[in-house]
Amino acid sequence: MTDTVNLSLLVERGGIYHNVPGANPKDLLAAVLNCLPPIPSLDTNELYREILEREALVSTGIGKGIAVPHPRNPMIGKDGEPLVAVIFPAQPLDWNAPDGIKVHAVFLIVSSSTKQHLGTLSKINFLCQQEEFYALIEKRASEEVIVAAIQKAEAQWKE
Numbered sequence: 001m002t003d004t005v006n007l008s009l010l011v012e013r014g015g016i017y018h019n020v021p022g023a024n025p026k027d028l029l030a031a032v033l034n035c036l037p038p039i040p041s042l043d044t045n046e047l048y049r050e051i052l053e054r055e056a057l058v059s060t061g062i063g064k065g066i067a068v069p070h071p072r073n074p075m076i077g078k079d080g081e082p083l084v085a086v087i088f089p090a091q092p093l094d095w096n097a098p099d100g101i102k103v104h105a106v107f108l109i110v111s112s113s114t115k116q117h118l119g120t121l122s123k124i125n126f127l128c129q130q131e132e133f134y135a136l137i138e139k140r141a142s143e144e145v146i147v148a149a150i151q152k153a154e155a156q157w158k159e
Contacts, residue, residue, distance in 0.1 A: 007084065007123045008150040013037070014083030014108065016143040019090045025103075026052060029069060032087050032108060039076065039083070039110070047075055047110065061097030066128050066137070070109040074117060082112045084120060088140045105137045127153060 017035055022028030029051055033044045050071035054060070061067045076082055085108040092102035107124050111117035127133045133149055141149075 006154050007120060007127075008147050008154060010082060010084040010120060011086055011143075011147055011150060013081060014085035014110070016086040016088075016146060018088045018140060020087050021090050022093065025055065025067070025069070025093055025095055028087065028089050028093060028106065029108070032085060032106075036083070036085060039081070041080060042075055042110075047071060050075060051108075059096035059098075061095030061103055062125065062128075063097050063099040063101065064128065064134070065092065065097075065101050065104040066107070067095045067097070067103045067105075068107045068109060068121060068124060070111070070117065070121075074111045074113050076110060076112040080112050082116055082120070083110050084108065084124070085110075086137075086143075086146065105140075123154075 015035070015037065017032060020028055020031050022031050030048060033048050036044070051069050054072045055069060060069045087106040087108060089104065089106065092104045095103040097103065109117060109120050111120060127150065128137065130153070133153065136146055136149055
């Protein structure tokens with residue numbers, strides 16, 4: 001597995017989850033970790049602790065109603081399968097974002113290396129600033145529509 005895994009593959013692997021319950025980020029993340037596909041060699045309880053530890057340092061709410069929670073360090077070995085889960089909470093959540101806007105979309109990142117993690121974070125950040133993609137996230141589009149939009153963007157990046 002290389003560090004240059006494409007974002008659409010990461011999202012297909014992690015899944016997209018609509019109307020996930022949770023009164024706060026901790027509850028939401030606990031619910032999501034129970035929905036994720038099994039990740040060989042990864043203890044989801046440890047992943048949950050690592051994500052909360054990272055969140056305690058500084059909020060992963062990036063603004064415009066989006067959060068990108070992740071552990072501080074890669075938790076999947078080089079041969080593992082990193083993923084990004086896209087979560088739409090049942091209700092907007094206070095995530096201590098810098099702009100104060102409640103979070104309506106969460107991109108949970110589980111990486112296999114620092115380089116891969118930073119690349120994934122960068123792509124998500126870039127896409128969420130694109131009006132067309134942000135509109136899809138805001139209206140909670142289906143997995144097929146979101147993945148297709150990411151694939152389209154990635155094809156343009158290669159040109």
